[in-house]
Amino acid sequence: MEEQDYKKLVDMITETIYKEIKPKEEASNLFSIPVEISNHHVHLTRDSLDVLYGKGYELSKLRDLSQPGEFASNERVSLISANMKAIEKIRILGPIREYTQAELSITDGYFLRLDLPTRISGNIKGSPPITIIGPKGVLNLPEGAIRAARHIHMTPKDAEYYQVKNGDRVRVEVSGEHGVIYKDVVIRVSQKSKLALHLDTDEANAANIKGTSLARIL
Amino acid sequence: MEEQDYKKLVDMITETIYKEIKPKEEASNLFSIPVEISNHHVHLTRDSLDVLYGKGYELSKLRDLSQPGEFASNERVSLISANMKAIEKIRILGPIREYTQAELSITDGYFLRLDLPTRISGNIKGSPPITIIGPKGVLNLPEGAIRAARHIHMTPKDAEYYQVKNGDRVRVEVSGEHGVIYKDVVIRVSQKSKLALHLDTDEANAANIKGTSLARIL
Numbered sequence: 040m041e042e043q044d045y046k047k048l049v050d051m052i053t054e055t056i057y058k059e060i061k062p063k064e065e066a067s068n069l070f071s072i073p074v075e076i077s078n079h080h081v082h083l084t085r086d087s088l089d090v091l092y093g094k095g096y097e098l099s100k101l102r103d104l105s106q107p108g109e110f111a112s113n114e115r116v117s118l119i120s121a122n123m124k125a126i127e128k129i130r131i132l133g134p135i136r137e138y139t140q141a142e143l144s145i146t147d148g149y150f151l152r153l154d155l156p157t158r159i160s161g162n163i164k165g166s167p168p169i170t171i172i173g174p175k176g177v178l179n180l181p182e183g184a185i186r187a188a189r190h191i192h193m194t195p196k197d198a199e200y201y202q203v204k205n206g207d208r209v210r211v212e213v214s215g216e217h218g219v220i221y222k223d224v225v226i227r228v229s230q231k232s233k234l235a236l237h238l239d240t241d242e243a244n245a246a247n248i249k250g251t252s253l254a255r256i257l
Numbered sequence: 258m259e260e261q262d263y264k265k266l267v268d269m270i271t272e273t274i275y276k277e278i279k280p281k282e283e284a285s286n287l288f289s290i291p292v293e294i295s296n297h298h299v300h301l302t303r304d305s306l307d308v309l310y311g312k313g314y315e316l317s318k319l320r321d322l323s324q325p326g327e328f329a330s331n332e333r334v335s336l337i338s339a340n341m342k343a344i345e346k347i348r349i350l351g352p353i354r355e356y357t358q359a360e361l362s363i364t365d366g367y368f369l370r371l372d373l374p375t376r377i378s379g380n381i382k383g384s385p386p387i388t389i390i391g392p393k394g395v396l397n398l399p400e401g402a403i404r405a406a407r408h409i410h411m412t413p414k415d416a417e418y419y420q421v422k423n424g425d426r427v428r429v430e431v432s433g434e435h436g437v438i439y440k441d442v443v444i445r446v447s448q449k450s451k452l453a454l455h456l457d458t459d460e461a462n463a464a465n466i467k468g469t470s471l472a473r474i475l
Contacts, residue, residue: 219463
């Protein structure tokens with residue numbers, strides 16, 4: 040083989056490998072997922088709302104949340120833990136749920152001296168006890184205080200687009216200076232979702248997120 | 258050249274290139290940098306300490322910090338901002354500095370309603386005003402409230418080992434579940450440093466860091 044043939048062969052091989060390993064800049068890699076910051080809040084069962092606000096009380100809507108059917112209510116409760124510290128006027132998110140729980144940040148956890156486990160909403164087994172105080176009554180919960188696992192809500196169509204599936208844990212980057220890449224972000228797929236990355240206040244603050252921000256799955 | 262000769266040549270070249278580009282698992286990639294969490298604190302000049310604690314007052318040591326010569330003092334101050342909210346009993350870190358500043362978390366910033374810029378300690382130009390209250394006097398600072406830029410302290414020898422230099426901004430991963438990768442972590446090299454990643458409380462909480470943790474530069 041002539042030297043120029045060798046060179047041609049090497050070029051061909053190099054190009055083939057380069058194409059293979061080049062990072063793919065697909066549309067699904069762009070910063071395209073809206074970031075939403077969840078302040079601490081509680082979810083209540085019908086029975087819990089009966090105790091805290093009175094039998095048959097109905098939550099009134101302050102504003103709709105991004106996830107269809109969900110809303111921030113005008114009603115609030117206060118939380119108190121065994122160290123006798125209180126966080127006052129935490130908002131109740133509606134509608135009524137199948138479980139009663141308080142979703143708190145780790146910062147709240149230090150204040151209330153609770154070692155909060157990181158859980159998907161609704162999974163409260165073995166979490167620390169918390170007392171919820173409403174205008175009509177008090178609930179002493181044997182468990183129910185968690186830190187919500189950061190997650191992305193999406194539809195099956197979104198999941199196909201981003202090439203992920205329900206329950207996956209992915210790495211997610213947020214745009215902007217002093218940002219972070221979150222590990223272990225849980226994908227939550229359901230037909231009635233709206234695309235959004237949900238972070239708590241600690242997670243948003245660590246990434247210096249103020250106002251509107253976008254994220255992408257790595 | 259026979260077809261099988263071509264194939265052999267391609268395989269050889271491919272293997273050579275692959276070895277070259279494969280991520281290198283070097284010792285400097287391991288989780289080896291201790292993580293330290295800085296609670297909000299203030300640094301004071303001689304003049305500021307005179308105002309707040311009285312002329313010629315000397316700070317008394319509560320405990321040494323990891324960086325040689327630096328210490329947490331027994332003395333504290335309270336901060337108050339224009340929205341009339343106060344954070345009480347913030348620790349003064351010694352020794353006396355060339356500047357007076359309050360290093361706060363973004364969570365604190367929301368509470369005090371201050372839009373904190375992210376800065377290297379000492380760079381306070383244009384940062385929001387803050388009032389510092391001591392037992393003997395009050396300081397109304399026209400500027401001085403910042404959020405400290407996360408950073409890694411290291412010696413020149415460490416910098417050589419990790420292949421970074423003073424002022425570099427790197428990505429840093431912390432170990433553990435629900436961890437994060439911090440972008441824009443500033444490398445601070447000095448002869449009298451001790452290797453440590455310094456995070457604020459928001460940044461530590463977002464990564465679920467409780468107790469001892471290690472980090473690595475990516």
